[in-house]
Amino acid sequence: MKALVIEAPFQASIKEVPYPAPGKGEVTIEVERAGICGTDIHIFKGEFLSSYPIIPGHEFSGVIHEIGEGVTGFAAGDRVTAEPNIFCGQCPFCLTNRGNHCDQWQATGVTQNGAMAEYVTVPAQNVFRIHDSMSFGVAAFIEPMACVVYAMNRLKLKVGDRTLLFGAGAMGQQLIQSLVHAGASELVVVDLSPEKLQIAKQWGATKTVLSHEIDEHLSTVHYPRGFDVVIDATGIPAVIEQAFRYLGPTGKYLQFGVTAQDSKISLSPFDLYQKDWTLIGSMAINHTFYPALNWVKENRVRLDHLITSVLTLDEVPAFLAEGANSNQLKIQVQIA
Numbered sequence: 317m318k319a320l321v322i323e324a325p326f327q328a329s330i331k332e333v334p335y336p337a338p339g340k341g342e343v344t345i346e347v348e349r350a351g352i353c354g355t356d357i358h359i360f361k362g363e364f365l366s367s368y369p370i371i372p373g374h375e376f377s378g379v380i381h382e383i384g385e386g387v388t389g390f391a392a393g394d395r396v397t398a399e400p401n402i403f404c405g406q407c408p409f410c411l412t413n414r415g416n417h418c419d420q421w422q423a424t425g426v427t428q429n430g431a432m433a434e435y436v437t438v439p440a441q442n443v444f445r446i447h448d449s450m451s452f453g454v455a456a457f458i459e460p461m462a463c464v465v466y467a468m469n470r471l472k473l474k475v476g477d478r479t480l481l482f483g484a485g486a487m488g489q490q491l492i493q494s495l496v497h498a499g500a501s502e503l504v505v506v507d508l509s510p511e512k513l514q515i516a517k518q519w520g521a522t523k524t525v526l527s528h529e530i531d532e533h534l535s536t537v538h539y540p541r542g543f544d545v546v547i548d549a550t551g552i553p554a555v556i557e558q559a560f561r562y563l564g565p566t567g568k569y570l571q572f573g574v575t576a577q578d579s580k581i582s583l584s585p586f587d588l589y590q591k592d593w594t595l596i597g598s599m600a601i602n603h604t605f606y607p608a609l610n611w612v613k614e615n616r617v618r619l620d621h622l623i624t625s626v627l628t629l630d631e632v633p634a635f636l637a638e639g640a641n642s643n644q645l646k647i648q649v650q651i652a
Contacts, residue, residue, distance in 0.1 A: 325362025338384030
């Protein structure tokens with residue numbers, strides 16, 4: 317079968333690789349759509365947890381092609397998506413509802429071959445059927461939406477919280493809709509793209525600010541008490557360091573954007589102490605795939621408009637080398 321293979325940092329090509337037959341308790345999915353995530357970019361650049369060679373792709377949907385021994389409840393032809401995170405279910409983290417920190421954590425497309433290929437094999441317990449009315453493009457969004465659901469569970473936003481979000485990309489746009497549903501009052505969004513900010517305003521931002529105008533609009537003159545909640549969805553260390561300037565007393569900071577492994581920022585420990593800050597990380601998914609699927613199925617969060625480009629598999633190596641432009645949101649790959 318044909319697949320995108322990252323052989324080493326900055327080395328990606330389309331290759332013929334063996335078909336991944338399902339083992340016991342597994343299914344093989346013929347991939348229809350796969351999303352390109354910021355994590356995939358980090359993997360391409362050698363900045364994440366992956367070893368090489370690796371077939372990336374952890375946001376995907378498709379049709380069950382083959383069922384392995386012992387699998388029940390599924391049939392060839394079922395329209396599905398799948399959670400990429402694979403937990404052992406037996407370690408202390410798994411047994412205390414912290415599976416995303418599993419001692420034996422694995423992930424399709426990150427530590428195991430993923431969905432930037434014609435076929436991908438996953439544990440049957442990670443597979444979820446999608447309704448016939450749901451497009452494969454939207455279904456490939458369930459994984460990033462599950463990351464958002466986990467982040468919202470971690471954040472525990474209070475109704476009326478005044479919120480500042482850095483980053484209006486695809487993940488930021490999902491956070492915007494989720495924050496609105498969760499009860500944010502003022503929701504200020506910062507980005508360098510006017511086009512992305514316009515979409516943010518349409519879907520719930522109460523105010524948008526261009527990155528280079530942040531001092532003009534978010535100074536202590538305008539926000540003397542800061543914000544109750546500040547969220548980073550950029551993964552850019554310079555933005556993250558700047559974000560703390562706007563966090564008010566007893567405020568909560570959420571690090572949602574993925575950074576390179578060796579990134580560093582400076583943070584005042586006195587501010588952390590004196591202002592009673594709460595700092596929150598949000599690592600991937602933690603049993604939030606099914607709630608995300610339900611939220612999307614009921615159109616609580618709309619995703620269609622976030623797909624700004626669809627590539628063929630053959631076009632992905634060039635895209636990885638060149639990078640996306642600042643106005644693009646979610647880029648997906650049509651496989652089948």
